Amino acid sequence: MGIFQSERLDDRKKGRDIIEKLKKSNSKTLIIHYSCESFFNLEGRTPRITSICIKNRGNNLTKTFSIHLQAQFYKKDLCCITDIENDFLEKQMLKEFFEFVKRHSTHNWVHWNMRNSSYGFEAIGNRYRILGGNGKEIEDQFKFDLPENLGLIYTYNFEKHKPSGQLLNLAKRNKISDRDALIGKDEAKSFEDRDYLKLHMSTSRKVEIIDRILTLEEKNKLKVNASIIKIYGLTPTGIFEIVRNNWILFLIWSLIVGFIGAAAEPIIQFISGTSNFGN
Template identity: 40%
Template sequence: MANVKNRIKKRKDALKELNELVQRDSNLLLIHYSCESFYNIKDGRTPRITSIAVRYYSTGQTVSFSIHKVAEKQGKLDRIEEHYDELEREMLDEFFQFVTSHNNYNWIHWNMRDINYGFEAINHRYSVLGGTPVVIHDKNKFDLARKIVDIYGTNYIKEHPRFEKLVDKNNITKRDFLSGAEEAEAFEKKEFVKLHQSTLRKVDILHIIVDRIIDNELKTDSSLREVYGLTPQGFYELVKENWGYNLFIFLLGAAISGIVGYVITVLMS
């Protein structure tokens, strides 16, 4: 019983937090980024950041930062590999200028939580290249991947990679979407435009996922038991969160009223 209560509390807290973020959407951003493969680096350095996409939740407008865009401005599109450090540094300069002017915003992300892949990884790369990162406070970060577990349970998608399988489950278009292996291949082939397009697509998908959670329309592999548990409180939450709640209350009230009316009629006859 205690586990079920904890499960329901975590679900309610996560939904409440997400709803509050969306209600204050004028300062809400979604972020995703692409980087060099972790597994193809032989010299021990951290992966290069290749592109970052930031989307305003309220308007759907996206701001992006990428190596190839900087290279185009500098006339070095055909010599990106020769100027990796310079181009990556300039891209991150632009990104952290954006962070500085949006430091009071909330940031929705997917698993961006450590030095391998996350805000800390971006900060570290900028430091390596001689920059001074602007830290986004943890209280302003919302890890959608973890919150989905709180909302739908650990089995919300039973196969990996979960992000891609969730996209498939919900029939979200994957135009320009690259898997992890495809992104690594694109980097090796210097296909930076494809990497950038994939990053843009993924931040768009994050927006769609958030909207579907808010509208209670996200499809998952979780059973109702895994989400709510088989308890009176779980049943109450299930009914309350779905379209039939008001109908259920109405029918229940009508039934009780009818029974009471019948009993009174019998007693008075």
């Protein structure tokens, strides 16, 4: 148990160090999120990338890449896009995205669970390769999975998964607007229904939510669904950290220590005087 509690504080420090690193390099930090087709009923085909949004924390500007924007650029009727046209538009969208990546490859890329070939940077790269492109890869040292970092700080049960997923549930807990944000299956349905604007607005909103969560964590103001005991552990060091990070508990602790010190002073003086008398 002692080893586990020690690891808990080590993990917390590691997570906090990452947040501090991002805070200090705010001008070179990007927030990314994307949406895609449903993972089901594709007969083995990889899900199409539908919309990518990136927010630059240095200037607060958001860059959007989406199939529906490409359709408008190429004067396509949104109601009647064929699969072949979708392939072409997706490829053009991903071409622009990877040109952006090439210009910002050494920035910090903060994301939400974009870490495998099903959903992540690799999945985006695979789609571009399938369509005939060859995109610039972002080195792992520049990728920062925010829920992974929050898991280190607060344990991985920092928020419930149901009913809307950790991202949207955490947004609601911290009173962050989730207007226009959709859960994954609703985003996929929006694409199937050709409701491209709705899909784009959801992706954009989630980028704002991730940015706001990171900001709150940088200020030590993020509220999570984990108890203080689980966050810090039950070691003396963990208990001290609990007290140190809560001004009310720290005040009470200071008063108790002061009271004990004041009460013990006459006893110490008496013992000291007795010792001197003996000499």
